[in-house]
Amino acid sequence: MSKTAEAFAPAKVNLTLHVTGQRADGYHLLESLVVFAGVGDRLRGQLAPETRLTVTGPRAAGVPTGDSNLVLKAARLFRPEVPVALTLEKHLPAAAGIGGGSSDAAACLRLLAQLGGRALPPQAALLTLGADVPVCLAGDPLRMAGIGEDLSPVPELPPLWLVLVNPGVDVPTPAVFRALTNKTNPPMPDVPAFADAGAALAWLAVQRNDLEAPARAQAPVIDTVLAALAVQPGCGLARMSGSGATCFGLFAEAAAAAAAAGALARAQPGWWVTAAPVLGRAPDQLIRATT
Numbered sequence: 366m367s368k369t370a371e372a373f374a375p376a377k378v379n380l381t382l383h384v385t386g387q388r389a390d391g392y393h394l395l396e397s398l399v400v401f402a403g404v405g406d407r408l409r410g411q412l413a414p415e416t417r418l419t420v421t422g423p424r425a426a427g428v429p430t431g432d433s434n435l436v437l438k439a440a441r442l443f444r445p446e447v448p449v450a451l452t453l454e455k456h457l458p459a460a461a462g463i464g465g466g467s468s469d470a471a472a473c474l475r476l477l478a479q480l481g482g483r484a485l486p487p488q489a490a491l492l493t494l495g496a497d498v499p500v501c502l503a504g505d506p507l508r509m510a511g512i513g514e515d516l517s518p519v520p521e522l523p524p525l526w527l528v529l530v531n532p533g534v535d536v537p538t539p540a541v542f543r544a545l546t547n548k549t550n551p552p553m554p555d556v557p558a559f560a561d562a563g564a565a566l567a568w569l570a571v572q573r574n575d576l577e578a579p580a581r582a583q584a585p586v587i588d589t590v591l592a593a594l595a596v597q598p599g600c601g602l603a604r605m606s607g608s609g610a611t612c613f614g615l616f617a618e619a620a621a622a623a624a625a626a627g628a629l630a631r632a633q634p635g636w637w638v639t640a641a642p643v644l645g646r647a648p649d650q651l652i653r654a655t656t
């Protein structure tokens with residue numbers, strides 16, 4: 366039987382996202398505290414005569430299955446090729462500010478490195494897939510700067526839980542960056558070591574997501590989502606992730622997060638709502654050989 370492996374592609378969440386400048390090529394300079402959630406897509410692979418991709422799962426609709434899928438773009442970075450039959454099980458909404466495609470690409474790189482016994486491609490190659498791919502490949506809570514290539518460690522975070530909410534509107538990333546009027550906003554201070562979840566929430570509350578205002582202007586339902594999250598018992602912070610439209614509530618208690626997710630799902634059956642822990646440092650848990 367040929368070798369198989371499975372990789373988890375967790376949702377990426379920008380707990381903060383400060384836009385501090387713009388490069389000559391138009392890309393924006395960011396400073397972001399990035400974490401990963403215990404909810405995500407799954408990618409399974411088996412060595413095969415040639416590379417092919419099947420997309421399944423509850424959020425498969427609308428995800429490209431051909432060459433524009435970031436999984437196939439990632440697979441193509443291996444030269445010579447590692448031919449593999451891939452099944453991507455989509456659980457995350459696409460184009461939603463939680464890096465679904467970037468995290469899938471990172472999962473594919475881990476999977477092919479494992480199955481083919483190869484080294485991971487260099488960082489310059491990763492950036493050709495997307496600015497979020499290096500942080501997704503690292504898979505750790507990190508401070509992200511530059512356009513996404515400059516990653517540095519942060520002190521271990523206290524246990525925290527997320528409620529992720531996507532109202533089902535599309536806000537394309539380039540359009541949100543284009544609509545941002547002030548490109549030079551104050552930087553994000555160094556992330557301190559937090560004594561507990563309360564200290565982390567207090568620090569995060571005075572940081573920002575600079576893309577929230579332009580995204581809200583394009584999709585006013587984001588205001589409704591943020592307001593609905595903020596009033597949930599135990600919600601310490603409600604903010605948008607990335608370029609939206611997914612927003613998160615941050616909680617110190619798992620039970621409060623689960624209760625909030627239940628209440629929001631009942632009140633808004635058309636929204637994608639899920640509760641999940643913030644993952645700690647354990648990128649090796651993101652891949653496992655299945656034979």
Ligand SMILES: C[C@@](CO)(OP(=O)(O)O)[C@H](O)COP(=O)(O)OP(=O)(O)OC[C@H]1O[C@@H](n2ccc(N)nc2=O)[C@H](O)[C@@H]1O
Pocket residue numbers: 379382391392393394395397461462463464467494495496497498511512513538539542606607608609
């Ligand atoms: C905004 C962020 C924050 O983590 O997240 P998402 O909203 O995508 O999840 C990312 O920087 C997005 O990363 P990613 O989605 O990989 O972006 P890319 O495909 O490289 O770029 C899409 C487009 O966004 C704009 N872009 C992206 C990154 C950046 N630092 N500056 C930009 O101006 C550019 O217009 C680019 O053409």
Ligand SMILES: Nc1ncnc2c1ncn2[C@@H]1O[C@H](COP(=O)(O)OP(=O)(O)O)[C@@H](O)[C@H]1O
Pocket residue numbers: 427428429433434435436453458459460461462463464465466467468469470538607608609
């Ligand atoms: N595996 C994939 N999953 C989701 N979207 C993908 C994938 N491959 C390519 N795409 C395309 O990438 C775009 C960005 O998707 P995604 O990474 O989920 O969003 P975001 O950058 O907002 O976090 C989508 O418009 C989608 O068409």
